[in-house]
Amino acid sequence: MTEATQTVRRAASEDFRAAMARFPAGVVVVTTLGGDGVPRGFTASSFCSVSADPPLILVCLADSADSSTAFAACDRFAVSVLGPEHQVLARRFATKGADKFACGGLSRTPGGLPAVAGALVELDCQTHARHPAGDHTILIGKVAGTRLGEDTLTPMVYYDRSFRLLA
Structure with a gap:
């Protein structure tokens, strides 16, 4: 069968998840303070740069996440790029x-947001835009500070539904 005559099959949810699991991605923790001042956060592998001028990043958050309400209203957030020593976190x-903030391993950004202590990279972001996308929200941040x-640290990646190390 030639490429022109192949039939495109609708991807079943589990097939799609299996396909995406084969794409290695970095691992980040995204944090903010809720309107009540309580810290909120989530782990993501859907993270990338969007623009260098202005400096913009995006991260995708499941609408079903515990912290989705806080991120739907926040005006700023932090992104911590993780290394292998952060696997438990x-x-x-x-x-x-x-209880994501109970067991330590966290610090504060200069702007007072929670962040992962010893992260490979820490980004302070102002919320630039939010876009609904299926069962997720694309959160775009304008990077206001970088640390x-x-x-000498090694990055951690998520591949085939497991945390892995780059050799």
Whole structure:
């Protein structure tokens, strides 16, 4: 069968998830303070740069996430790029119903937002836009501050539904 005569099959949800699991992605924790001053956050692998001028990033948040209400209203947030030493923290921030801020491993950005202590990169962002996208919201942030961790650190990636290390 030639490419022109192939039939396109609608991707079943599980097929789509399996396909996306084969795309390696960096791992970040995204945090903010809710309107009540309580810290909120989530783990994401759907994160990328959007623009260099102005500096914009995007991260995708499931509408079903515990923190979706806080991020629907926040005017700023922080992104922490994780290394392998943050695996336990990444799992905690990915677990629905978990007390994500109870077990330590966190610090504060200069602007007072919660962040991951010792992250490879820390970005302070002002909320630039939100876009609904299926069962997620695309959160776009304008980067207001950047802090780089030690350059000897190794990044962590998420691949095939597991945290992995780059060799």
